[in-house]
Amino acid sequence: MRPVELKKNIYWVGAVDFDIRNFHHYSRAPEGSTYNCYLVRDEKTVLFDTVDAHGYSEMVKHISEITDPESIDYIVCNHLEPDHSGALPRIVRLCKPEKIFCSAMGLKSMTNLYDTTGWPIEVVKDGARLNIGKRNITFLETRMLHWPDSMVSYLEEDRVLISNDAFGQNIASSYRFADECDRSLLLSSMKRYYYNIVLPYSPQVIKTLKRVQDLGIAIDVIAPDHGLIFRTPEDVKFVIDSYAEFAAQKPKLRAVIAYESMWNGTAKMASAVADGLEAEGVPYVLINLQQSHCSDVMAELADSGALILGSATRNNMPMVNMMACIAHVKGLRPQNLVGAAFGTYGWSGEAPKMMAEALAEMKAEVVGEPLKCYFNPKAEDLAKCRELGAQVARALREKCQG
Amino acid sequence: MKHICNVCGYEYDPAVGDPDNGIAAGTAFEDLPDDWTCPVCGASKEEFEAE
Numbered sequence: 318m319r320p321v322e323l324k325k326n327i328y329w330v331g332a333v334d335f336d337i338r339n340f341h342h343y344s345r346a347p348e349g350s351t352y353n354c355y356l357v358r359d360e361k362t363v364l365f366d367t368v369d370a371h372g373y374s375e376m377v378k379h380i381s382e383i384t385d386p387e388s389i390d391y392i393v394c395n396h397l398e399p400d401h402s403g404a405l406p407r408i409v410r411l412c413k414p415e416k417i418f419c420s421a422m423g424l425k426s427m428t429n430l431y432d433t434t435g436w437p438i439e440v441v442k443d444g445a446r447l448n449i450g451k452r453n454i455t456f457l458e459t460r461m462l463h464w465p466d467s468m469v470s471y472l473e474e475d476r477v478l479i480s481n482d483a484f485g486q487n488i489a490s491s492y493r494f495a496d497e498c499d500r501s502l503l504l505s506s507m508k509r510y511y512y513n514i515v516l517p518y519s520p521q522v523i524k525t526l527k528r529v530q531d532l533g534i535a536i537d538v539i540a541p542d543h544g545l546i547f548r549t550p551e552d553v554k555f556v557i558d559s560y561a562e563f564a565a566q567k568p569k570l571r572a573v574i575a576y577e578s579m580w581n582g583t584a585k586m587a588s589a590v591a592d593g594l595e596a597e598g599v600p601y602v603l604i605n606l607q608q609s610h611c612s613d614v615m616a617e618l619a620d621s622g623a624l625i626l627g628s629a630t631r632n633n634m635p636m637v638n639m640m641a642c643i644a645h646v647k648g649l650r651p652q653n654l655v656g657a658a659f660g661t662y663g664w665s666g667e668a669p670k671m672m673a674e675a676l677a678e679m680k681a682e683v684v685g686e687p688l689k690c691y692f693n694p695k696a697e698d699l700a701k702c703r704e705l706g707a708q709v710a711r712a713l714r715e716k717c718q719g
Numbered sequence: 720m721k722h723i724c725n726v727c728g729y730e731y732d733p734a735v736g737d738p739d740n741g742i743a744a745g746t747a748f749e750d751l752p753d754d755w756t757c758p759v760c761g762a763s764k765e766e767f768e769a770e
Binding site: 422460461465521 | 726727759760761762
């Protein structure tokens with residue numbers, strides 16, 4: 318891997334992680350990830366963000382191919398989660414920067430995570446500008462995109478937006494630019510990332526996009542801290558339009574059936590619910606939570622307007638993977654969903670009602686009564702499942718047309 | 720009455736106020752200045768809901 322120049326004297330100097338699959342310990346990353354950071358050479362040499370601690374050597378190797386790392390004057394920390402700041406203590410020791418910039422909330426995280434004694438930290442406010450020679454940088458706070466400390470750095474003359482976690486995707490690759498990537502892989506990775514990380518802050522995304530528009534900021538390059546960089550006018554428009562679309566969460570005519578079965582009864586019910594959707598012409602995806610991760614459910618929700626939950630009742634509640642799924646989905650605050658719940662039971666059968674309540678708490682339009690069947694569903698039970706699937710399909714179709 | 724920020728979950732407790740930002744203990748949510756924002760995430764007053 319080599320450093321890559323995005324524009325004159327602006328370089329990618331990050332680290333590529335082909336191994337990672339468990340991103341932040343809550344989301345799968347089937348394509349791996351990257352920790353992007355950027356070096357700008359001007360009268361001042363500035364490093365924007367760093368990498369995860371284990372990527373330190375790779376980052377320093379990349380910087381060294383451009384300049385002596387000790388020549389770095391400023392470090393900008395747009396966000397302090399350790400995948401961007403883990404290498405910070407070592408690079409600070411190595412290059413002894415003149416200044417380290419972060420937001421007010423960034424300072425709180427930085428001093429909490431690291432021993433910052435003697436570090437020349439300077440807190441920048443929203444809209445603050447910094448001159449580094451021929452270039453001026455504007456810092457824009459983007460609080461809750463996706464942490465309180467988040468900010469982005471805009472290189473005014475080059476029209477480069479270093480966007481931190483916004484517009485990221487988890488893709489490990491030998492290439493650095495979105496226009497070098499298979500389109501469907503890029504889009505599916507953008508969706509998985511947005512739906513598992515950024516989704517609850519969709520109202521902030523909408524406000525931020527409007528603010529950028531109102532400020533009239535021209536952008537040639539969007540350089541996020543994970544994944545590929547958007548460098549063509551088409552791609553910059555594509556990623557901004559995609560974010561506007563993700564944030565809007567308009568209903569889509571497709572259903573996710575996420576289920577967890579114990580003795581195969583709930584699996585049979587799930588298939589019958591799917592048949593009901595199919596009979597009404599609504600595509601679906603079946604996700605067995607014993608095989609798939611709850612973050613896969615969110616990735617599929619990016620293309621779906623209905624979430625149907627199925628679980629056997631075990632000890633008076635849904636099974637554990639379904640409980641995890643509910644917690645994960647609920648925290649991400651999906652909007653505009655149609656929902657339904659079903660499951661088998663051995664002696665009590667509380668799970669469908671509890672799942673329906675969870676969906677209602679997510680403000681989903683819950684269709685039908687929670688459907689429970691004893692142990693091994695019979696033909697008449699499966700007929701009820703097909704009807705439930707059909708009911709969801711009709712409600713979803715109406716919602717999509719409305 | 721306590722108020723919750725819908726964006727980040729911060730709770731404004733009038734008994735505590737927001738001393739870091741010059742809001743004394745005992746200040747009701749309704750009496751916070753219009754330009755007061757959530758000390759955690761910067762959300763405006765409109766983003767808050769009574770608990």
